[in-house]
Amino acid sequence: MTEKKDVTILAIESSCDDTSAAVIRNESILSNVVAGQKVHEEYGGVVPELASRAHQQHIIPVVDKAIKEANVKREEIDAIAFTRGPGLLGSLLVGTSFAKGFALASNIPMVEVNHLQGHVLAHFIQEEGEEHKAPEFPFLCLLVSGGNSQIIVVRDHLDMEVIGQTIDDAAGEAFDKCAKVMGLPYPGGPLIDKLAKQGNPDRFQFSKPRIAGLDYSFSGLKTSFLYFLRDQLKENPDFIDENKEDICASLQKTIIDILLNKLIKAAKETGIKEVTVAGGVSANSGLRDGLTEEAKKRGWNLFIPKFAYTTDNAAMIAITGYYRYMKGEFVDQSVAPYARMVING
Numbered sequence: 001m002t003e004k005k006d007v008t009i010l011a012i013e014s015s016c017d018d019t020s021a022a023v024i025r026n027e028s029i030l031s032n033v034v035a036g037q038k039v040h041e042e043y044g045g046v047v048p049e050l051a052s053r054a055h056q057q058h059i060i061p062v063v064d065k066a067i068k069e070a071n072v073k074r075e076e077i078d079a080i081a082f083t084r085g086p087g088l089l090g091s092l093l094v095g096t097s098f099a100k101g102f103a104l105a106s107n108i109p110m111v112e113v114n115h116l117q118g119h120v121l122a123h124f125i126q127e128e129g130e131e132h133k134a135p136e137f138p139f140l141c142l143l144v145s146g147g148n149s150q151i152i153v154v155r156d157h158l159d160m161e162v163i164g165q166t167i168d169d170a171a172g173e174a175f176d177k178c179a180k181v182m183g184l185p186y187p188g189g190p191l192i193d194k195l196a197k198q199g200n201p202d203r204f205q206f207s208k209p210r211i212a213g214l215d216y217s218f219s220g221l222k223t224s225f226l227y228f229l230r231d232q233l234k235e236n237p238d239f240i241d242e243n244k245e246d247i248c249a250s251l252q253k254t255i256i257d258i259l260l261n262k263l264i265k266a267a268k269e270t271g272i273k274e275v276t277v278a279g280g281v282s283a284n285s286g287l288r289d290g291l292t293e294e295a296k297k298r299g300w301n302l303f304i305p306k307f308a309y310t311t312d313n314a315a316m317i318a319i320t321g322y323y324r325y326m327k328g329e330f331v332d333q334s335v336a337p338y339a340r341m342v343i344n345g
């Protein structure tokens, strides 16, 4: 019997404002280095041109660190995986160009990865010395990030179908835009989460959308939140300062209720009880608690990713790249980044 050869892949993620590189051997992650970009904080959101420039500055030191931490030699790397999209075109271009140069110089194949599939497959990343339990197919994934809110049926590693998605803003955008209205710095999601822990979630009520099927909408909530604060501030200019914990807790509860309602509906309609969550917003402690409670009530087998694999990271690109590599799905030097890539396209 021939022994299965180990496969070592270097992966690059540069779709938005995090430059990340990871090394994976088969399904075991050896390193995962992420460099964030503080430059956007003062603008209240990601500035695409600044993001591309920061990626250019970070990419070489980040890759260097990832290879050193993984303790692999360059000759041991069998392929380079990179995020082709979706994301900011200028940011994607930096990672794609780096991958092309590295592949050419090392004479190894390139594997393109869909960033959204990466988020979903983060559950399959194994860490050394850890007993790993991955979801079984088919499973549902609630993918909630700064750019997406989707419910996905995952039939195999690379076979995914979106059965519900936002028709306007994403859940992360709702957190970030409402935080901005409150005068909180970007990204507001983690701050709302922190403040919400000390607040009363039932103090204020915000409108919830009535959208048919499994789709989401968050733009109405954002507007109702804006009008609510405007009216309160007319009566009391210190309203936000005096009530920020309760405002955050109530807003967070509304967003979580919206997310969970449709997920519960999806689980009922598909009969799938294997449920996962992915994307930056899955770091939210209220969402994690809400999911855990629903899972207990409904007999779901729930998978919540480690914090390090919720926001953008190259480990998830590495695991997805591994599955594509095993299927022999390579791309050549003519590949170009694709800003509007969809999950199954």
Ligand code: KG4
Residues within 6 Å of the ligand: 016, 144, 145, 146, 147, 148, 171, 172, 173, 175, 176, 187, 188, 189, 190, 193, 279, 280, 281, 282, 283, 284, 285, 310, 311, 312
């Ligand atoms: O997945 P991600 O890093 O980037 C995208 O691909 O979009 O997600 C970033 C989003 C931001 O909107 C951020 O505010 C949100 O995830 N986020 C959170 C939390 N941590 C990150 N939202 C709510 N609570 C959190 N703890």
